[in-house]
Amino acid sequence: MTDTGPWTGSAWWGHLVRAVPLAGEVAESEVRAGLDAGLEQELMTEGFVMELVSAELMARVRADDQAARDAMLALGAELEAGPPVVGEDVISAYLIHVPSPGERGGDLADALGPRVRAALDQDRDHRNEPAVAGFLDRLLQAVPGLRPLADAERYGYHDEVLAHPFLGDVAEREVALLTDGASLEIDDDWTEEERSAVLRLFTSADPDPAAEVRAVLDLLEGELGADAAVDDLIATAFVEMLPDEDEPGTEIVGMLGAGLRAELDAQRRQPR
Template structure:
């Protein structure tokens, strides 16, 4: 098996000394502790509900030391889903949308992942893949409309 990016980083830290290695270990422990368990369980449920994502999730877990980032994983999917819909493959996206709709509203941390890393990443009306909006259930559609109702930030002044 070839060395992954994390393995090469460990080699560099070993070369630099035990203090930097200990600092890295402590930082990784802090990051691992920061991820809410509910979001990790959400990803497991997602893999059960959308089996086509299971392999990607396994890879994500491996790359992230068995403690995934729900935001980054869902964000990657959010960038791909509209393109699938635009290319006529909405059937591949439907199970994901149904799952997210069912999950939304049950847990604040999971809601944050869905709202910030999926709904907020959806294309604007008129953009490629915007037809994904027509496939959203009522809870996700309401969240999208809520986000779209936010006022635009003021223009910067010089």
């Protein structure tokens, strides 16, 4: 079994890295880097490590690394042939970075066996509920500055916006607009490209950035009560992400309408 320090994985994982040695090497490197960066050992599940491996291998595939391509194909074959104890989380973690058919590198998807390909199709044949889709359209029409965030969260065969991640990003952006970016957790060791990408998505050159905050809050307030799925989305993806009293950007709480504030108060009355 590959030596990854405190994390070793199951007997099945040991078989996997013997069958696909490059996957084992990548896993060891990624796990060590994660632990060195302060990630807790409990996070090092097989699914989490598989996603790290898939992400790194696909980065190499896009750089025309044939060994990485062979390893991705071999991983897919192992998951196809694997015993039933191979969890859905492991298969999903492998697939999340595999291009869809028709995209660059999509021939990797075409090479998948029926079991793993069915999982890919089920995951990517995603459609938002009509009420949620309508809500997202209205939000983007009301606040066009959110479109880059929405585009960053598009996924699947139908290029749908992933509603929960997107609205969570919206909450982070609106807080960042009120704090001039101080609420963003930008690490000192980020590259300039990474830093620029975050600032592009979560800040604005508008001379009155609070105007966008008010527009978002007004839209969300007006949407409450019309549809249960939309209410749940707003509550869990936006309201729950708002800062606590000791965090930057808490002034957004004072800008909430009655419905949003009632939801926030209800959440904070619950024991954590």
